[in-house]
Amino acid sequence: MDNLLQRVKEIDIRQVARDLGFEIIQSRRMNCPFHFEDSPSLIFYPPPQNEFHCFGCGKHGDVINLYADTCKIDFKTALEELASRYIPNYDGVRNKNFRKVDIKSIYSNKPLPEKKFEFKPIYTEIYERFQTFCLSQPATESARKAAEYLRGRGIDDWTIKHFRLFVIKNYVATNEFLKEHFSLEDLKGSGIVNDKGNLVFFVHPIIIPYYQDGRIIYLQGRSIGNPPEGASKYQFLSGVPRTIFNIDGIKKLRPNSEVYLTEGAFDCMTLVKNGMPAVSLGSAKTFKKEWFKYFKKYKVWISFDNDEAGINGTKTIIEDFLMAGILAEKKDWNKGFKDINEYFGQR
Ligand SMILES: [Zn+2]
Incomplete structure (x- = not known):
């Protein structure tokens, strides 16, 4: 099964996008189906990375995520359908028709163009209160594992201090803390919570803050070791354009x-x-x-x-x-x- 997952992940993401009906420009970009836009900002990273990233809305994923999310089906169904279509000797059910996305409806049902992302000072406040809260929490098993993992990667105490890395020691408490102190609108705008209002760093408790002029302007989460199936190693803020680390x-x-x-x-x-x-x-x-x-x-x-x-x-x-x-x-x-x-x- 692991082997199948690996093989499906290696199916050229651009081929799948084309087969879904998308138009790929200059063999590496297309209009993002996940947010409204006029000029294409979704970029493909060809194999072996075989992933996509949208610089407009921050959506990121592999070939299975792309297929699942544009067809609005779950990861497992997407995996099976892709295997059925592209893996020559796949021995699962082979009766599925490959889906096509109704491109017109994707791009025409979008109402007005979304507002361009605009950074608000309150976001920095959210990121910094989040950091202070996490640092103030008592140690947990998860924190111990994170510290061990970081040491294993050669990230010593000096480095942790210098870059002010921190760990979400208690997901539920952190989630509650944020909602108590900030409006849902600001939290969503800052990208720290998803559409459902939950902290995006669910399986990514190690937090790497990005600073500009000494203030936090962006956050990146890292899983401890390998992420669970279907998740990626890193979690970025939702809908917030990425910036450079350690500028x-x-x-x-x-x-x-x-x-x-x-x-x-x-x-x-x-x-x-x-x-x-x-x-x-x-x-x-x-x-x-x-x-x-x-x-x-x-x-x-x-x-x-x-x-x-x-x-x-x-x-x-x-x-x-x-x-x-x-x-x-x-x-x-x-x-x-x-x-x-x-x-x-x-x-
Ligand atoms: Zn997008």
């Missing part, structure tokens, strides 16, 4: 300084701990134009994971940087290491 860490460097750009936030933390100024894209490999300004004065070392997706992402991003007039180059740590943590962990 404060490179703001005051001298011109021509060398800075590192990583995929994962943990990689970034490891570099900083080892004396190298670094920022991270949270887990993505794509870059928004408005971020170039942070890098104008510097030389950028791209330090993505040493897998196929990371290597492809590196090529694209280096071209983008060079087009923006910023010197960027791939950093080869040491051949044979999967990522930065492994490199520093084993050195």
